[in-house]
Amino acid sequence: MDIQKTEFKRCTVVKTSGRIDGSNAHELAAALKAVTAKNMYNIVFDMTEVNFVASAGWWVLIDTQKTCKPSGELVLVKVDKGIRESLNLVGMGSYFCIFEDMTSAVGSF
């Protein structure tokens, strides 16, 4: 799993691509923990190139959101329609602000 991080003045953008499932969710968890461990709690997760998120992936993001709040927040960018619908179906859509573009996400911090 290839994970890129970009630090901006007020937030860190984390980006990966492809599938997030039971085989690699722990890698994403480690990458996000490395960010919050530096007390950086404003995180933008760029999902432009993510095409699948199993519940194992959502638990990682929910866990990160719990760590970030209330001092900061994890927000999502460019969430694919199918992914978004599955998130809403289990009532988890309300845990994340979802932005349509990167600029708006970074500009929200």
Add this chain to the structure above:
Amino acid sequence: MDIQKTEFKRCTVVKTSGRIDGSNAHELAAALKAVTAKNMYNIVFDMTEVNFVASAGWWVLIDTQKTCKPSGELVLVKVDKGIRESLNLVGMGSYFCIFEDMTSAVGSF
């Protein structure tokens, strides 16, 4: 001259397209003054679709930069090669931070 403004939490993005010359530089000036008049001194000027800037245009941007600093700053995004070279040639390149992409520009505030 079509000018779009988008307000983010820490900065305002101003975007136009085409030519900035003696015939329309005053329109850009008015749009930028409307931003600084609201005490918003962090401005990103999106030049992705700007293909020509005469000195009349640079004076507007320099004037805005003087108003913004030191409380804020006017930064430029996606400056075309020819435009950038002409700016450097007259020693004005140093007046502006130039970003390659929107996210970095907005993320700098």
Add this chain to the structure above:
Amino acid sequence: MSTQRFSCSLHNLEKISDFITACANNAGLSDVEVYAVQLAVDEAATNIIEHGYGQECPSRIDVTCEYLNDGLKIVIYDDAEPFDPSLVPEPAINVSLDEIKPRGLGIFLMRKMMDEVVYETSPDKGNTLTMIKHHKS
């Protein structure tokens, strides 16, 4: 009808997904329906590998796609210990972020994503999970 056998590693989740995605597309499901099938099958296979086989991987998972007139039937077979889903509690949904407890969404998601989800198990014949997705129209 088409069956593929996968060894029980989490690293095969993507291969399983590729297989059932092709089936779901062939069955004429819409993009959102295809995603629903992908998610349900992924959660099911993950459970079998993690909970059923306990990551021990002595065996395999058989996935069968069967085209129906109005959609797709997927059968997932494993020979791990018998699993009785009626013993699994319903997850708490629509709770606040503070209250939510990790895990326990897989089976719930499968039921939400698919039109039918049936677990059959017997000590000698293993576990058979049958899931059906109908087209919308």
Add this chain to the structure above:
Amino acid sequence: MSTQRFSCSLHNLEKISDFITACANNAGLSDVEVYAVQLAVDEAATNIIEHGYGQECPSRIDVTCEYLNDGLKIVIYDDAEPFDPSLVPEPAINVSLDEIKPRGLGIFLMRKMMDEVVYETSPDKGNTLTMIKHHKS
């Protein structure tokens, strides 16, 4: 060689640019060289309209493109009052933002952008500005 006449409105700057851009492309100039010609001509035409004719617009500007073996020659003619560029002070360049004073960059830019810039003027024959841009190689 090709000449076009433009009425002296700032709104014609774009048309003037379109004309000389086509010439510069035909002359085989590179993108950066074309931009240099666009900028020099735009500054020159703006000066004629703003300072020469003082926005009064009683007359016109003639722009001529002439292809050279090694580049492009542009001649801009107006019949406004005679203009003597030797009276124009050099702008202060590379000063800090606080110190920079607006305006006075046009002629400087023209000279930087073009290889030759020659002003000729006479009370009866008007002002002729000749600018040459050579290709790099």
